[in-house]
Amino acid sequence: MKKIAILILLIFAEAQAEQVKINLWHQMLYSNRVVLREVCDAYEKQNPNVKIQLTYRETEELRSNFQSSAMGGSGPELIYGPSDQVGPFASMEIIKPLDEFFDAEFFKQFDPNAVVKLNGKTWMVGDMVGNHLMLIYNKELLPNPPQNTDELIEFGKNQTKDTDGDGKIDNYGLVWNFTEPFFYVPWLGGFGSWFFTETNQPNLNTPQNIEGFKFIKSLRDEHKIVPKECDYEVANALFKSGKAAMIINGDWSWGDYTDAKIDFGIARIPLVSQTSLYPNPLVGTKGYSINSNVSDKKIKPTLDLLRHLTSKEVQLKFTEKVNLMPSNLEARKDSLVLKNEILRQSAFVMEVGKPMPVVPEIRAVWDALRTQYQAVLGGNRTPEEGAKLSQANAEKQIREMNEILKPNEQATVIKWLFPVLFLLALVFGKRHFTEFLRDLKKNSFAYFMAFPAFFGIFAVIVYPFFYNLLISVSNFSLRTFQGWEVIGFQNYLTVFQEDVFYTVLWKTVLWTAVNLLFHVSLGVFLAVLINRTLPAKKILRTLLIIPWAVPQYITALTWRGMFNQEYGAINLALSKFFAMTPVQWLSQPFEAFSACVVTNIWLGFPFMMVIALGGLQSIPQELYEAARVDGATKWQQFWKITLPMLKPVMIPAITLGTIWTFNNINVVWLVSNAGEPSDQTHILVSYVYKAAFNLYRYGYAAALSMVIFLILLVFGVFFLRKTKATDSVY
Amino acid sequence: MIAVEFRNIIKSFGDVHILKEINLQVREGEFLVLVGPSGCGKSTSLRLIAGLEDATSGELLIHGKIVNDVDPSQRDIAMVFQSYALYPHLNVFENMAFGLRIRKTNENEIQKRVQEAAEILKITNLLDRKPKELSGGQRQRVALGRAIVRKPRVFLFDEPLSNLDAKLRGEMRVEIKRLHQLLGNTMVYVTHDQVEAMTMGDRIAIMNKGVIEQLDTPKMMYAKPLNTFVAGFIGTPQMNFLEGEIFKSQTEIYFKAGSFKLNLENLPFAQSFNDGKKIILGVRPENIFETENSQNALPASVELIEPLGSDVLAHLVIGGKNLTARFKGDSNIEAGNSIKISFEMNSLHFFDKETTQRLN
Amino acid sequence: MKIKNTEKWLIFTFLSVFTLATIYPVLNVIGISLRTDNAFQSKSLAFVEFDEPFEDTNGNKTRDENEKFTDENNNQKWDEGSSLKSFETLFTETSFLLWAWNSFLITLVVTLTGVVLASTCGYALSRFNFKGKQFGMVSLMTTQMFPATMLLLPFFIILSKLGLINSYLGLIIIYSSTALPFCIWQMKGYYDTIPQALEESARLDGCSRFSAFYKIILPLSAPALVITALFSFMASWSEYVVAAVVLQDPELYTLPLGLKSFQASLATQWGLYAAGALVVSVPVTVLFVALAKYLVSGLTLGSVKG
Structure with a gap:
């Protein structure tokens, strides 16, 4: 009996042990996600011991979250994403080379574009190829696509028109997210060069690049066939509503247009007439990589799953449901692929494509190109300067990215400094500590009440803070992800040596000052107005609080939409009520910065208004009566009574507001789309974020954030001292 | 029996000494008033009894037990605060019942005691109201009621009447005194108002800068103030002080301040003063009277008069010194008059100028 | 007049x-x-x-699927008017309700924790002079000064080490603590306006320190407590960045995370996103509206005596 029980237990334990959960993070579009889930469900049915957990993350977040979690020693077993994430991941050694698990035969099944190699090793197996740009045209508006750029301009001009006769253009010939480098570089091929050399160096200071800049500008300014401001959302919306004849977009958008019931055709991006060369869209792959933290126990089922997900059957399923071009060469011969008109056209487009580079340096190139390209489009640089600067900046950023700072003598100092400081703290702290112990007895109740909250706060803040302090004196970056060391104060030196710090600091101060000025003045002004007998006073007050209530990530995006030059509510209202010419809110540095400020003012004034209202209600009415008796005007009453009496309430709010505004990354990031145009709208925090998560300069970012902290600390202490915020009026 | 006792109590905050070695005994059933200017330490003393402050050193005894480490909740003391400290979220009944509920008194008893107290204080019709719906006087009564329902052995009052208008203050003074007679408990009462102190206290302790200047009955306090501080504090209008010195020769002895001169021949104790002794002479306004023809009459000019009905206050200038005198209401002096006055010689107060202590 | x-x-x-x-x-x-x-x-x-006016050759005014259409501008796309379709999809075809439930649970715990911790800590800071109080007050303010984004990586590492990834506990600890400094500050500000005599009176009435706080001060602080609750609520209800790092299992998603999944890199389902965003905003807005009067009376950062 006992034996049987043990046996059962053993079997049970065995079965338990075999149950594996495999996590897969991906960034698939909604419709693709559905297919993936189906595929995984089927797989789970066949392999009852396997449970697959799918997690969706937006591409950039997928990357940064995977990095963080892999660094923390966890993360999903499998990660699915575009091939360009291989560069950073492989450099950080957070994904495993696949060569040790699969033989050459396995890789041979796939299109070479889908087997992603870097430094002689294979890191990713793609389940599709594509992701390439093409010309998509609305067949109802344009039966045949243009064959070359001359036709493009001609057709475009025919299709760009003002249908309702209000003097504004309603229909455009061509729309696309042209300010984004990914959507620009194909043209470089058309003009006869490429932006990236085979030795992974940027190649941007070329006459072809200058031509390219001029060409895009001419489409917008000379031929006027593209809208003045056109990001992805605008372009997509115009095309989907039949208000644009052509769009340059990728294969991922087909589903969207089918849903919108657009009868569309696809073609190559038109031949550049002067060179007779086709633009070269970047062809990428998306595929699976394996986390380097996968335990030995899980590696086998993980590999099995990877094999399954890249198999011919699964790929064909994606082809059938969402028109993906399979990477599996066998699958390409399947009738599903051959008979698919769209895929056939897409394959035709792909013939002129060039592979998407996977080295991490590509990020630096994108970044440098984006900055200068947008400056050229905004008219703040000549194409020649833009080409030259983008090359120089790309080289510089690559250098910074690959630089491994060496420890200098300061490192030794720091290594000794920490223990010494710790000891000093102990010695000096001893007196405080004994006093504390004595006080603990006397004031035990106070400690009992205060302790839990402080414990929570310190647990969440203190460790990360010191961790950051450590990173800020280290060479933590892309190349040292797994083995960084303390190097000294070089990062701080870099912070203070670079001009950009001072420009961004100046902008941050301006940002904070302007915001606070408006928050407080608008808040107090509204509070004073509303703090009197008015009809519907309560309703007005409540409605005015709404900007505070609705989550920021929602309203910030809405504001971005409202700032669009042609379709945004702001310009529509300005031209309707004030007959103003449209302002290029999002593509000019000053205007974009103003747009961020306006959004943030909108978000922030209700808080100040509420604080001011509370303060107003506590001002004794007799003071006003006394002032009236003394003959003070309304205006004098406001300056001599209201403001001074509000001061003690407003000062702490202003202090907090300043700190919050100084560190408010949301608005800048969402409204200006991460610093656009040309990184001109950054404030310090968004700049830190970019340095850390986009450019992998963790050490530098940590140092910069320490500097931000110190600036605010000095401000806080000084401001509170100066204004004696803790004094009361009475 | 001693209800409350301070033994060498010192209270200081850092370098600031609020109480400097206080020794004080409050007798059982006594109404003791602590009076003094603000900052003299009277409130601190009261809060020490309540247990709301801890003594820096010394011992505090309540009914013979050292209570330095006893929590306020265990001291069986009730206190009426200057601000009344009524619980704003509870109605009058619950405010009064609060202490009993905390002590888990049974419901019948609570009802009975609150009703009793409410009747004594004539607030039975207010029991359902919230504090903010009450007038100042009503709040005061509720605060009293809250104290008496608990039947504590010691009552503490921290300037309870200072937020009331003059008329109500007068009424409540009587009310509290009546209450004391009715209940017979020990009461310690803090005020800065000497009228309250004089009218209410069985005994008065006058405090100044952390020390008790004099502890005595109101009568003695008035008649024999121990020093200039007490003399000046008790009595309205304030006692007149004249700084000067003694002139003594074989034939005469007089007090001289500027051109003001007062013959002291008839005062036996004055004979002991040495020539040139620096003296502060104290004269209460009620001890100055108008005279036609006396040896000791002094010429005075009337600067200003304040008729009070029963009395007239006259501000006089005598030999370059200002004095206030209280005359009968039917006196017909007017401002600008020149009159002659004299002092009730047996009611003069002599203080040493250096020590400010009483000499007679 | x-x-x-x-x-x-x-x-x-x-x-x-x-x-x-x-x-x-x-x-x-x-x-x-x-x-x-x-x-x-x-x-x-x-x-x-509104739907673009439509009339086919038979005078039929409702447009059938695929029926041809051309407007006066020769535009062949028929503009469909506003509808509640997105909301319908949101509730029927997505896990929106599950996310809402998750968010509700987390927010509830965070709000309760926040209120308990902030009310007690603020009380200690308002009423007592203890060693380290000054330091504590200043450090509360300084916690707001460090750029929060840079704390993410260390957060993640510490949570991984504690095994709190993919659990609500980690998230709750972080959320509760992030709103705390402000809440404590504001509770302290409110307590400062309540006369000390009330607790003193309560203590003479027989209350211990804690019961004086609990029975007298806490009920009186209702407006400030409401504000504290509101801030804690907001800190967790619409937080995205930390949740994205900590929660990986879609079953555990909170509303902002779920919403964000409608938003793919280049093809956002804006209708769903906006509908979801609105539904997410509704509770916050309702709370704000309902509590507007407390906002004014309870938000006392400063030191005005009432």
């Missing part, structure tokens, strides 16, 4: 216009959620649109 009235109406008109402009962006979100074409942009200022 007449002048006063004119002035009143002038102010009222001004405020009304200003308010309208203020809530326009929110109306805009409503408009997007009602749109059927999943687009973010529209070229009119109006936010509710």
Whole structure:
């Protein structure tokens, strides 16, 4: 009996042990996600011991979250994403080379574009190829696509028109997210060069690049066939509503247009007439990589799953449901692929494509190109300067990215400094500590009440803070992800040596000052107005609080939409009520910065208004009566009574507001789309974020954030001292 | 029996000494008033009894037990605060019942005691109201009621009447005194108002800068103030002080301040003063009277008069010194008059100028 | 008197216009959620649109699927008007309700924790002079000064080490603590306005220190507690960045995380997103509206004595 029980237990334990959960993070579009889930469900049915957990993350977040979690020693077993994430991941050694698990035969099944190699090793197996740009045209508006750029301009001009006769253009010939480098570089091929050399160096200071800049500008300014401001959302919306004849977009958008019931055709991006060369869209792959933290126990089922997900059957399923071009060469011969008109056209487009580079340096190139390209489009640089600067900046950023700072003598100092400081703290702290112990007895109740909250706060803040302090004196970056060391104060030196710090600091101060000025003045002004007998006073007050209530990530995006030059509510209202010419809110540095400020003012004034209202209600009415008796005007009453009496309430709010505004990354990031145009709208925090998560300069970012902290600390202490915020009026 | 006792109590905050070695005994059933200017330490003393402050050193005894480490909740003391400290979220009944509920008194008893107290204080019709719906006087009564329902052995009052208008203050003074007679408990009462102190206290302790200047009955306090501080504090209008010195020769002895001169021949104790002794002479306004023809009459000019009905206050200038005198209401002096006055010689107060202590 | 009235109406008109402009962006979100074409942009200022008039050759006014259409501008795309389709999809075809439940649970715990911790800690800071109080007050403020984004990586590492990834516990600890400094500050500010005599009286009435706090001060602090609760609520209800790092299992997703999954890199389902965003905003807005009067009376950062 006992034996049987043990046996059962053993079997049970065995079965338990075999149950594996495999996590897969991906960034698939909604419709693709559905297919993936189906595929995984089927797989789970066949392999009852396997449970697959799918997690969706937006591409950039997928990357940064995977990095963080892999660094923390966890993360999903499998990660699915575009091939360009291989560069950073492989450099950080957070994904495993696949060569040790699969033989050459396995890789041979796939299109070479889908087997992603870097430094002689294979890191990713793609389940599709594509992701390439093409010309998509609305067949109802344009039966045949243009064959070359001359036709493009001609057709475009025919299709760009003002249908309702209000003097504004309603229909455009061509729309696309042209300010984004990914959507620009194909043209470089058309003009006869490429932006990236085979030795992974940027190649941007070329006459072809200058031509390219001029060409895009001419489409917008000379031929006027593209809208003045056109990001992805605008372009997509115009095309989907039949208000644009052509769009340059990728294969991922087909589903969207089918849903919108657009009868569309696809073609190559038109031949550049002067060179007779086709633009070269970047062809990428998306595929699976394996986390380097996968335990030995899980590696086998993980590999099995990877094999399954890249198999011919699964790929064909994606082809059938969402028109993906399979990477599996066998699958390409399947009738599903051959008979698919769209895929056939897409394959035709792909013939002129060039592979998407996977080295991490590509990020630096994108970044440098984006900055200068947008400056050229905004008219703040000549194409020649833009080409030259983008090359120089790309080289510089690559250098910074690959630089491994060496420890200098300061490192030794720091290594000794920490223990010494710790000891000093102990010695000096001893007196405080004994006093504390004595006080603990006397004031035990106070400690009992205060302790839990402080414990929570310190647990969440203190460790990360010191961790950051450590990173800020280290060479933590892309190349040292797994083995960084303390190097000294070089990062701080870099912070203070670079001009950009001072420009961004100046902008941050301006940002904070302007915001606070408006928050407080608008808040107090509204509070004073509303703090009197008015009809519907309560309703007005409540409605005015709404900007505070609705989550920021929602309203910030809405504001971005409202700032669009042609379709945004702001310009529509300005031209309707004030007959103003449209302002290029999002593509000019000053205007974009103003747009961020306006959004943030909108978000922030209700808080100040509420604080001011509370303060107003506590001002004794007799003071006003006394002032009236003394003959003070309304205006004098406001300056001599209201403001001074509000001061003690407003000062702490202003202090907090300043700190919050100084560190408010949301608005800048969402409204200006991460610093656009040309990184001109950054404030310090968004700049830190970019340095850390986009450019992998963790050490530098940590140092910069320490500097931000110190600036605010000095401000806080000084401001509170100066204004004696803790004094009361009475 | 001693209800409350301070033994060498010192209270200081850092370098600031609020109480400097206080020794004080409050007798059982006594109404003791602590009076003094603000900052003299009277409130601190009261809060020490309540247990709301801890003594820096010394011992505090309540009914013979050292209570330095006893929590306020265990001291069986009730206190009426200057601000009344009524619980704003509870109605009058619950405010009064609060202490009993905390002590888990049974419901019948609570009802009975609150009703009793409410009747004594004539607030039975207010029991359902919230504090903010009450007038100042009503709040005061509720605060009293809250104290008496608990039947504590010691009552503490921290300037309870200072937020009331003059008329109500007068009424409540009587009310509290009546209450004391009715209940017979020990009461310690803090005020800065000497009228309250004089009218209410069985005994008065006058405090100044952390020390008790004099502890005595109101009568003695008035008649024999121990020093200039007490003399000046008790009595309205304030006692007149004249700084000067003694002139003594074989034939005469007089007090001289500027051109003001007062013959002291008839005062036996004055004979002991040495020539040139620096003296502060104290004269209460009620001890100055108008005279036609006396040896000791002094010429005075009337600067200003304040008729009070029963009395007239006259501000006089005598030999370059200002004095206030209280005359009968039917006196017909007017401002600008020149009159002659004299002092009730047996009611003069002599203080040493250096020590400010009483000499007679 | 007449002048006063004119002035009143002038102010009222001004405020009304200003308010309208203020809530326009929110109306805009409503408009997007009602749109059927999943687009973010529209070229009119109006936010509710009607179906484009349609009439086929038989005089039939409802358009069948695939029926040909050309408007007076020779535009062959029929503009469908506003509808509640997005909302329908949101509730029937997505895990929205599950996310809402998750968010609710987390928010509830965070709010309770926040209120308990902030009310006790604020009380200690307001009423007692203890060693380290000054340091504590200053450090509360300094916690707000460090750029929060840089704390993410260390957060993640510490949570991984504690095995709190993919669990609500880690998230709850972080959320509760992030709103705390402000809440403590504001509770302290409110307590400062309550006379000490009340607790003293309660203690003479027989209360211990804690019961004086609990029975007398806490009920009186209702407005401030409500504000604290509101801030804690907001800190967790609409937080995205930390949740994205900590939660990986879709079953555990909170509302912002779920919403964000409608938003793919280049093809956002704007209709769903906007509809979801609105539904997410509703509880916060309702709370704000319901608590507007407390906001004014309870938000006492400063030191005005009441």
